[in-house]
Amino acid sequence: MHPYVAKIKKKMPAAAQFPPSGDKRYKILETAMKRHQHKPDALIEVLHTAQELFGYLENDLLLYVAHCLKLPPSRVFGVATFYHFFNLKPKGKHTCVICMGTACYVKGADKLLASIEQVAGIKAGETTADGEVSLLTARCIGACGIAPAVVFDNAVTARVLPATAVERVKGWMQHGS
Amino acid sequence: MVLNDLLEIKERERKARKGTVLRCCVAAGCLSANSQAVKDGLDKAVKEKGLEGQVEVRGVGCMGLCCQGPLVQEDPAETLYVKVNPEDAPAIVDALGKNPAPGLPTTDPHAPFFKKQMPVVLENCGRIDPERIESYIAEDGYLALHDVILEMTPKEVVENVVKSGLRGRGGAGYPTGLKWATVAKTVGERKFVICNADEGDPGAFMDRSVLESDPHRVLEGMAVAAYAVGASQGYIYVRAEYPLAISRLQAAIRQAKQYGLLGGGIFESPFNFNVEIRIGAGAFVCGEETALMSSVEGKRGSPRPRPPFPAESGLWGNPTLINNVETYANVPVIIRKGAEWFSAIGTEKSKGTKVFALAGKIRNTGLIEVPMGVPLREIVEEMGGGVPDGSEVKAVQTGGPSGGCIPAAALDIPVDYESLAKVGSIMGSGGMIVMDEDTNMVDVARFFMEFCMDESCGKCVPCRTGTVQMHQLLDKIIQKRGAAEDLERLEELCDVVKNTSLCGLGQTAPNPVLSTLRFFRHEYLELLKQRETGAQPPA
Numbered sequence: 001m002h003p004y005v006a007k008i009k010k011k012m013p014a015a016a017q018f019p020p021s022g023d024k025r026y027k028i029l030e031t032a033m034k035r036h037q038h039k040p041d042a043l044i045e046v047l048h049t050a051q052e053l054f055g056y057l058e059n060d061l062l063l064y065v066a067h068c069l070k071l072p073p074s075r076v077f078g079v080a081t082f083y084h085f086f087n088l089k090p091k092g093k094h095t096c097v098i099c100m101g102t103a104c105y106v107k108g109a110d111k112l113l114a115s116i117e118q119v120a121g122i123k124a125g126e127t128t129a130d131g132e133v134s135l136l137t138a139r140c141i142g143a144c145g146i147a148p149a150v151v152f153d154n155a156v157t158a159r160v161l162p163a164t165a166v167e168r169v170k171g172w173m174q175h176g177s
Numbered sequence: 178m179v180l181n182d183l184l185e186i187k188e189r190e191r192k193a194r195k196g197t198v199l200r201c202c203v204a205a206g207c208l209s210a211n212s213q214a215v216k217d218g219l220d221k222a223v224k225e226k227g228l229e230g231q232v233e234v235r236g237v238g239c240m241g242l243c244c245q246g247p248l249v250q251e252d253p254a255e256t257l258y259v260k261v262n263p264e265d266a267p268a269i270v271d272a273l274g275k276n277p278a279p280g281l282p283t284t285d286p287h288a289p290f291f292k293k294q295m296p297v298v299l300e301n302c303g304r305i306d307p308e309r310i311e312s313y314i315a316e317d318g319y320l321a322l323h324d325v326i327l328e329m330t331p332k333e334v335v336e337n338v339v340k341s342g343l344r345g346r347g348g349a350g351y352p353t354g355l356k357w358a359t360v361a362k363t364v365g366e367r368k369f370v371i372c373n374a375d376e377g378d379p380g381a382f383m384d385r386s387v388l389e390s391d392p393h394r395v396l397e398g399m400a401v402a403a404y405a406v407g408a409s410q411g412y413i414y415v416r417a418e419y420p421l422a423i424s425r426l427q428a429a430i431r432q433a434k435q436y437g438l439l440g441g442g443i444f445e446s447p448f449n450f451n452v453e454i455r456i457g458a459g460a461f462v463c464g465e466e467t468a469l470m471s472s473v474e475g476k477r478g479s480p481r482p483r484p485p486f487p488a489e490s491g492l493w494g495n496p497t498l499i500n501n502v503e504t505y506a507n508v509p510v511i512i513r514k515g516a517e518w519f520s521a522i523g524t525e526k527s528k529g530t531k532v533f534a535l536a537g538k539i540r541n542t543g544l545i546e547v548p549m550g551v552p553l554r555e556i557v558e559e560m561g562g563g564v565p566d567g568s569e570v571k572a573v574q575t576g577g578p579s580g581g582c583i584p585a586a587a588l589d590i591p592v593d594y595e596s597l598a599k600v601g602s603i604m605g606s607g608g609m610i611v612m613d614e615d616t617n618m619v620d621v622a623r624f625f626m627e628f629c630m631d632e633s634c635g636k637c638v639p640c641r642t643g644t645v646q647m648h649q650l651l652d653k654i655i656q657k658r659g660a661a662e663d664l665e666r667l668e669e670l671c672d673v674v675k676n677t678s679l680c681g682l683g684q685t686a687p688n689p690v691l692s693t694l695r696f697f698r699h700e701y702l703e704l705l706k707q708r709e710t711g712a713q714p715p716a
Contacts, residue, residue: 039475040475041473041474041475042475043475043476044455044456044457044458044472044475045455045456045475047458048417048456048458075476078477079475079476079477082460082477082478082634083457083458083459083460083478084458084459084460085417085457085458085459086458100379101379101380102379102380102536102537102574102577102608102610102624102625103379103380103536103537103542103610105379105624106537106538106610106612106616106621107537107538138418139377139379139418139459139461139628139632140377140378140379140380140381140418141418142205142376142381142382142385142418142419143205143206143209143382144243144380144381144382144534144536144537144542144608144610145206145243145244145246145382145534145535145536145542145543145544146206146209146210146243146244146246146542147536147537147542149209155209156205156208156209157209158206158209158210158246
């Protein structure tokens, strides 16, 4: 048997008992799956719920979902990695999402990104070493009328200048709150 | 729910209408400029002044002029306040019925930006409260669905849509009636209706605005379609990036079910129709219909070859009708006002109106709806107000990563499916991005190629590897390391990827390169020349 398969096989029963008792989030996830009658076609919806609850999708969580929906882990992992929206790594305490849609791009989103990358010392898609700030880019958040737009911790901000964005990120990095 | 109940709600809603309405935009654009606080402020000011009996503060959908948000409009005085701060609320309430509040910025609601529009799809946008079904019913909402179910046969509905000349608003412009007819005549035990709200084109936000401002219109359009083709289950596939649109849709579906306008036995007829929302997860390729269906089934969004078309074998192998948000939004009004009325608007081959998202280097950014065939120049210069800061229009990009850049010299073309195709672009879903003289067109081509490269699903080779190679070549040219043979290879690759890719994403990925090569070749050549002479790039 291939060592990887062996590892997965060994992990499967563990994954079935994976939810540590007392963690309410698993209960909520279970309710969500029940609402979809554990149908395999609800996989994406379930992963959305899981990510909302846990912040990101770690391997054990994916195995647990696979087990509950009676899907091969490869299928769950394949879907989770295919879609940009799912994170397999934990995000920082704060997130800064820069919209890189065409309208934002022609209005200087690339310069915005470069200035933040420089200040934070990370590239797009990365998180600072202290886990404070995640810098992400979006394809287009549909806020083209107010370009360039940046989403600071889930709040869409209109017409962002590099200086304001840098200040905001610096603030997060210094105070850590 | 029978017709009388519907009319009763309408009557009640109209009677309850107060003398003055303050409409405050609570769509995503204005919300990000703090319009919720503005609305709360207005509510508070009205209460404090004891005007609750005469003044209604209504949260409405998009009013169009997104760059000036938050917007507040006084009805019937028509004063349109722009960039409203929450602190301005008492002043606005004080000035009700009189002149506009002194010192507050307003804009002319009769300016070309508004005057030249023709609201059909957007007729309720910015007028009704998207979170209340009664507000939609007051504007004759769900009347079309009633007439269709009780007075028309499915065949008549399809004929009506065929006669209207409506074409798909998602980009390709396939005749909607023909699509409906195919699904209707395909035999299948179960049939599905899908609404494609995976508005992935960067620079487009029409569907988002429609869903946020008038969600019931889309539901009604879908229900009419379901009746026409014989489906009883519908799915709306929305991007996860549009949380507000999702929550308003969820609320709309819930309300429609409560009123018996969705679910079992609609209007006490044997017709059943249920709608479920499916949330996307950030994959551009899912805008392609076969990939979208695969995603609805909970799989990776990989496209498959067509035929068989979804109309014959779609969701779980059943006949499936897929239309775009705007296409469905056109349906209720076609039924209500008639196919002849609709086909009188627009040009010979492109009927009706089109919603565009105007953005980029232009004074008035926002949402507009114009009849097909309007000259592009009119949109950009009169409605959009031209480029700010004294610069000139260089190009207008339509169709997103599948479209092209229309040069300033071609601005006089009418905006319809055929004319845009003639200049190497496409209508697309309606994103219109204006670029000024500072924009480097080779960089724009690279931007879109990077997009397609990232978003390629990887299933077919031409798209998976071709986009990477083309991106590298463009990168090389921009960094002034390119030679003449690189340009040749780029053109050759464009040809191969365009003609051999599996789905629309790959087939159209070279379009931005081809169109910039066609109209702005000198910019490419300039970059090649700079390499030969070793000239430094201008700072």
